[in-house]
Amino acid sequence: MGFLKQLDVENFKSWRGKQTIGPFKRFNCIIGTNGSGKSNVMDALGFVMGERAVNLRVKHTRDLIHGAHIGKPSSTFASVSMIYSGEDWHCGESKELSGVSGASVGAVESIAMMNAKERTKMFERISSSGELSAEYDAKLAALQKAKEDTQFHFNRKKAATAEKKQVFKDKTEALVDEHRENKLQLTLFQLFHNEKKIDAQSESLRDMQDAAAQQKNSLDVYEQTVKAQKKEHGRMNRELQQLEKEIRSQEQILNQQRPQYIKAKVNTSHHEQKVEEAHRSLQKNQSQQAKKEQELQELRSELAELEKAWKASERQMEEEAAQRGDGVQLEESQMERYKELKELARKKGAVLNQSAEKLHWEVKADCEKLQFDLRRKSEIQANIKHSQTRLEDFSRRAEKLEEFVNTTRKAIEEQRQQEEQLAEELVRGQVRMEEVNAELAQVLTKLQNARLDSQENRRQQRRDEVLESLRRLYPDTVYGRLVDLCQPIHKKYQVAVTKVFGKNMNAIVVTSAKVAHDCIRFLKEERAEPETFLPIDYIDVRPLNERLREVQGAKLVVDVVQCAQNAPQLKRVIQYVCGNSLVCETLKDARRIAFDGPERLQQYFGPMRLVTLGAQSQGNQTRLKYSNSELDSIRKKSIPACQAEISKLRSELSNLEAQIEIQTESVELKDNEMKAVRDKINQLEDVVFAYFCAEIGVANIREYEQDYLRMQQELEKKRLQFESQHTRLSIQIEYEQAQLEKLVKQMKKIKETIEKEENVVISLKEVEDRLLIAVEETQSNLIELNNQLSEKTTLVKDAKTELDKTLKGLQEKSKVLVKIQKETICSEAALEQLRLSKHNLLLACKIDEGQIYLKQGSTDYSLLLFCYSASQSISTLDIYEREAQMVFDYSTMDSGLKAITEESEVEAELEKLKEGVSSLESMIMMSRAPNLKALEKIREVKDSFREVMDAFETSTHTTKKCSQEFEQVKSKRFHLFSQCFEHVSVIIDQIYKKLCRNTSAQAILSAENPNEPYLDGINYNCVAPGKRFMAMDNLSGGEKAIAALALVFAIHSFRPAPFFVLDEVDAALDNTNIGKVTGFFRMMSRESCQIIVISLKEEFYSRADALLGVYSMFDECMFSRLLTLDLTPYPLNEENATDREKDK
Template sequence: MHIREIVLEGFKSYATRTTVGPFDEHFNAITGLNGSGKSNILDSICFVMGITSLSQVRAQALSDFIYKQGTAGVTRASVSIMFDNRNKEQAPDGYKMIDELTVTRIVESNKSKYLLNGKNATQSAIHDLFKSVSLNVNNPRFLILQGQVTKVSKSKPQEILGLIEEAAGTRMYDQKKAEALKTIAKKDDKLKEIRTTIDTDITPTINKLQQDEQNYKMYTELKKRYKLLNDQLIAYEYWQLITSVKQTETDVENMESQTSEYQERNEVITEEIQQIHNEVKLIERERNENVGNEVSELQTVYDKQLVELRNLTNDNDRLAKQLSQYKQQLTDSEQQHKQLTNSIENLENDIEKSREELVDLDKKVLTDTEHVKQLQRRHEAVSTGTAVVGSSSQVAHGSNDDSRLTNKERLDKYKEQRGEIATKIKQLQQRIDHSTGELKKLRTEQKSLTSKQGTYSSMRSEFDKKKMTLNQCEKDLAKLQFDVERLKQLRSDIRNEDENMARDQNRLQQMRRQNHQLDFQYTNPTPNFDRAKHVHGLVATLFNINDKKYAQALELAAGGKLFNVVVDTDETSKLLFKYGDLKKRITFAPLNRISSNLIPKNKIESARRELGDPNAIFLAKDLVTYNHSKYETLINYVFGSTIICSTSAIAQRVAFDEKLGLNAMAITLDGDIYNPAGILSGGDRSGTNRGPTLLETVAEMNQLEESIRQYNSNSRQELTKLERDYVQNQNLQQQIDSLTNEMQLLELKLAQNDEHRLQTEITTLEQQEFNNKKELDEQRIEEKVLNEKISELEKLFKNEGEAKKKELAEIEQLMKKAEKQVDLSQKRSREMQTQIKDLEMQLQSQQAELDTLTSDMDTLRNTIETSAQTLNNANKTLANKQMEIDELLSNLQTKRSRLTEYNNRIHSLHQKEQQLIKERREIELQLEKNKHSIVDLQNIVKESVRRRQLIIEKHGRWIEEEKDKFGTSGGQYDFASMNITKMQKDAKDDKEKVTKMSKHVDERAMTLLEQKRAMYKQLLTKQKKVLKDKANIERVVAEWDKKKQEALRIAWQRVNKSFGEIFSTLLHNANAKLTSLNGHYDADRAPKDLVLTGLEIKVQFGSLWKETLDELSGGQRSLAGLSLVLALLQYSPAPLYILDEVDAALDMSHTQNIGLVIRKSFRNAQFIIVSLKDGMFSNANVLFTTKFVNGISTVSRAENVPNKKHKDKEK
């Protein structure tokens, strides 16, 4: 099989359809300038054969095969090769009957397809076709590329041996050997596994199963004993359930009977309350008819009489006051008359004195002038020493100013003043003695009146006592602050509250039944267990939500933690688990153990600032409130790591946005949950159609409980207090009214009493006495001061030897004062003249006023006599009116006492009504409890029936058969003679033992024991087979090694012979051979048992063998390499060989010889050689020349006629 023709279209540089051919069946050459497309023809052959390594044909992708990669309007590449298949010896398998084969490959749109004789074919089919004739393009021995010859000449001994192995085909043996060795290793592993299984699994298991067999027998016996005990206990439970149902039904009947009694009693109480209401109405009607109207009428009359009495008293007081005023006016007029008379006398005296004083002043001016002159003379005399020092004070005279007086004058003046004060003291003492005597007489008269009448002090004392009592009553009444309207309102409110409380209690009980998951039932684990201290309740009941709009989000935030039961310590939870008789699965949250992961507030605030909205996010904990600080850690544990968000977008940022720095669980108000772990849930948008959330339900239940507590406390306590205050208010009001009336009468009587008048005079005299004593004390103090001054001046006269200098200074000072006094005296003289004129005018005015006053005094005396007679008549009228009022007050007090009796009876009935209402409320509560108890008992009956039915369903067959024997004395089910507690303990122990043994006892031990024994035998058989297979494989491998060495020896010999012949043809007078690396044997003389480890190329020139190829020139080494390659090709011939510029490093003569070798040694193969040297393609029969014209490669063909003739001759 050889190539006849190649058709290229759009392939690499061949843009247009180009036909290369026909090819010579033996020797073809391709030449052309670099880049003209000659190598592309070789690439097209590899392209059609299905090469997978595109880099070997200078391409990176399928598009590289298309002309200019499809950018010049050519979008596909196509290559077709027509093979001449008439030589049947070289024909591929399956195609020997076909004389011509055409293989086409097309690339378009990065897709590739194959055609074989015009029909689609797969790549693998094309590969198989060419592999069958030794043309494997992916491992090409038929393709010798540029540089490959040089690589062979530089190959190591092991690489050259590899080329021989590849040519001999022993590489397949190596692959199979490697696979065989892997199989042997697997067999060894299998053997090891089998031995391990036997030693570590089968044998110990058999030993263990033998022990398990014994344990199983013990387990079976124990299980039978447990079953017997369990059946008896089940029978006891069934029998007890039947008994319990009967007893419970009896209890239900008793409770229903008790309920009927309570209902009857409730009806009786309602009737009694109604009777009380009727009786209260009758008493009120009787009170209003018999007493109320009379008291009201008497009070009205009394008030009117009292007003009249007050008017009379006021008239009397007015008349007395008027008379007193008249008397006072007369006294004042007399006093004024006396004062005017005195004043006139004084004015006359003053005028006379003023005239005298004016004369004196005039004299004094002359005297003062003379005094100044005397002082001057005295100053001169003292200065000259003609006067005695210390006598200058005698010069001063004629002035009230002490500074102008001499010491002698001042002494005389002080003594005179002392005498006046002594006289005044004597007068004051006389006045005091007089007032003391008058007081004594008045007090004696007062005592006489008191002893005779004895009424004033007793009336005054009684008045003071009543006033104190009245003040206290008024204080008590103000302190009481009783509100009658509030009492009426409360009585009405209590009736309404009783109805509301019953409704709220029913609603609360209904909600508790509907939300039974919130009810934590348990029994006290220890005696005296403090429930309030140790068990706080479910988490859901320990806090309140601030706003209902957050309820759904908070409920999702808490999740299952809402149903955790909060206890004080973990020890409490252990006690409840063990002894609390819990009815369902419970999760406890001990306050001393729980911990929280609270998100810091600064992170929340930072996130809010980042979001720009303070209401965008809230920490779930901040949306709830709780009553005790001890729940702080609990609330942090439940809500401290979850954030409630206003929108889904914000929740998504809270959960996943690293910038916010939260990465926390986020829940929207609609219930969407964003978990930082990447889990999202939600989607519920039922809105207002959904029912209340659990937290809303809990909030409503808490509100109902608080309302009920308020019903039972505040209003009722206030009503009880107001009932007490009502009675106290009535009593206080009556006392105040009575005391007020009595005090008014006493006040009128006191005003008319002589003792009262005496007391007033005594008080006046006592005040005058006090003033006189005070003035006396002041005069005595002034007297003491004057005595001290007089004593000082007398001492001064004894000191005549004072310094002259001091005397002169005193004289100078006196001179200045005297001069000033002269001026003053002159001024006073002028003023005195003016004063005398004023006094004379006042005298005339007062004389006229005195005449008028005398006339008025006569008129007043007549008026006083008339007023005294009128006052006497008014006193008699007042006394008569007072007697009438006393009689009326006595009658009113009697009526008020009867009114109080009615009020007390009404109050007693109200108290009885409250007791009945309280009893009715307790009965209603008991009825409600009985109602729930009946429901609970009925539920117990249902539960007992259900449990009995479950027992029948589970153990129905033998229960039905044996139930008549349950409880029968002397039988298998004689429960009376059985110790049930011991049986339960034994059954529990047996069950624990059975459970414990069931974990260790394998009920399949008998079966497994037989299975393991069979497995043991099977493994032994398998081990023998594996050993046998391993021996067979090792034997086959040994045979393969022998065949490989034999084939290598033959290939070595044949390749070695061809190598020497071809090398000597290429290079005259030279030889070459391949020698073994171990022992350096030639191929003909090597021992038969020699195992080759490598081959070396040896070259001979003449008679001298070169030790290494390094001694050769580059061209010689290339010829040696090329000779070895051609020798290998000759050993394993293929129908086609392609050589790409293998002569590049050779000179022309050597190139010529290569062509001769090809023509001589490869007569049955087709060669396609790319070369630029004439020596190579001159031996070719057909020469193809490539050119690059206008960017497109073209091909021309020429035949070498001499070679053609030579070829025909050879044929």
């Protein structure tokens, strides 16, 4: 478990300069007077963890610099770095750390006093469920609107239905007797000939059923004969399988031993190559070491010469100062006279002084620009040298990689030769294995067919019959099974397409959801097996991601599946089943697309030919691939980039030198101009100060004013130049020394590697010899077993030939039975269709209120015609049976119609009757009778009703889609919130009991809305030990603080941070509660997290592992200093007692 070791702050708030805060222990207390800067430690932690400025108690980020709050910043930057578990995390680099939990002054009690809604918001932030709040509200609003639309269209549907019923009542008045009579003749004609066809078809069906029963009895007798032969063949086959099992066992042992031997041999070669590479690396590092030592010696010599020159310059300055002696001292009257003359000279030379001042500032600005350019020139020269060093490193790396690539290629070539030697044996073994597996598969297939063929055939036959029945009942709306309606564009995609289709492979495709419901009702009535239906108008098809068509090495599964030519509308179904799935040519492409891309994709690969190499060969290929890639990157990117950078820096250096030359000339010109102005001013001052200079004994007044000041400025300027040069050389020497030490360590590591690898090679040689002996023994055992297998296989083949002859005869018998059963099914389907036609005729007659008289049976057949509704439980067969018992009265039917027997004549007469009824209806519709408006009203109502039904179905589909989307968001939000809430609600009671040191204490978190807790509040109640239940407002300050700490630590346990920072949380606690809290803190610091507490109470911080004392000092503004004390050598009394008990 990691923890915070120390903080390094520089010019951060009250911490001036660079200071180290720490080291931190497991339980730390920060103490100090008010205003000394204790809380700034917490702000520093927040700053290095990436907190915003508003959370660091400042308005602007620049206010974090020490002294900025009084307008006197001590620096242009402030920094904080953190050492965590031995690694240095800097501000801007440590934002991805696990995090830090904390509570500031007064925040603990406010957490306990949160209302229920605020507590819910806090849990939503912690669990991340709040991020789904906006999407949840939008989906809920869309669902409510969709429900309102559905209700509105449902009301319109009810009104339209009522209006339709009323209009159809008016329509009956428009029908005339002639139309009723013609319609009755048509119905009787259809019923008469339908019953004749039903009788003929029933007689034919009975004959077919009798023939099928006779063939089934004959087949059963033949199966008993075959069963005895299979039993004998099975016994012989089991003996053969036992022998094959022994051979497979030996082959498996050989397949395990051979790769081990190859691996050991390749591993030995690999380690030998590593030893050679290590020797070459050692030689190169030795040459680099000599070069580094020479460069380091040159830098040290240059530094010594610089120090020697500075000492000579200092001695020269001292000698010049000694030669000048003491300066001139003025009396008081002379000083007054000097000031008057100085003012007079200033007034006379005001214009000249202004010109001189202007030139002075211009020269100063040019000089500063010149100094900046000179510094920039030094930096560029250093960068050029650094880039050249990098270029050399890249070149050395490229040479090393090229050498490694050549070595690896040689190793791969050797392994390829070894592979070719073993390939022939492997191919022979695979051919033999395929032959044995093929024979075994044939035997197993025939055995399975013998046992399951009859049952599976009956099951598949029943499913085919059901599908044929559905196609006859709904010829234009039931297309068939998906597997029969489409196929891959090439055989190589069959496995991948089968995987993608999955459970939808045998699904039945229909046009609409209504047809699917009718088909399901039919399956229930027929007690058939369940089927999957795909209604084209109901399935939710998502649009294809067109970007996937551009993926190299893969195709959309939709593009490799072609539909039947007579069913182009199936494209929608195929798009629904396949989605955005991809099919790849090779396993390599599949892995690359699935795992190396920016997003995870679902892909499948076809059964292409793959060559599997050994594990070590694959490792060499991978290393060669990445080495080539790195070598190309260095040659094509890194080295040209360094060369371009050096060229760019040299060009910039040339431009900079030209600018320096121009700046130097400009400074000289302005300096000459300024000297001329100064000469004029000096001449004026010489006139004014002539008598005064003679009086004090100096040549001119400037000798008095500037002599000593100029010498001091020159001395300071030289000192700064020396220090800058000295610092640059010292840093460069340190860098070169570090590089040299790193190189020495690397050489030492390489020597150790060489010694280690040489020992490994010796041990690997022994393992290789031992594995070779084991492989040879297994091969000899395998040859003996194969000879036995050949003898046994001959016997099994003879028995198999006899069995095949018998099975062939059985199959011929089965084919005859299947043919008879198919004819029976077709006859049953035709009879079913005739009965359905009769049923539909009666149903239409009932709807049109036609009067059909019965000789036998109930005259009220409305129950039979409408018993298919949800309120009735009579099956379709019962309906057909009752309809068959009806004997209709055909006395009113024209005798000429009864005499027709030929099918063609029946069809012609039927068309003639239908045309007569249709023409009569047209005449009624076109007449000007008073009821004509009723017929027009019917058309209007039908159109209106159709529009209302379409709108209702559309709104129902929209509501269903909105409901699914809302439930997805709701489920995700509930999962995130409940995961956090349930964890905290369980752990908080345990933490509260530990804080109170009493098992009777209780802490309860409860949601006001258990179904959707994030919509309402979360109640938090605590029962303190020895007290009755009361509201949180009625608890004392200390009890509120303990309750809040329990909640804070419970939330922390959900997503624990490595350390916990608390700012004066003990303010409201008495001594008893402080003892409980500190005991809990000590336990937590040793179990789960590091704790840092800012405290002012001795009872609290005396129990910590370490104290960090913060005190303030003043120099222009207040700044903080730190004292630390490690308390671990001074354990608490109870800990001493615990240790003594353990010793006893």
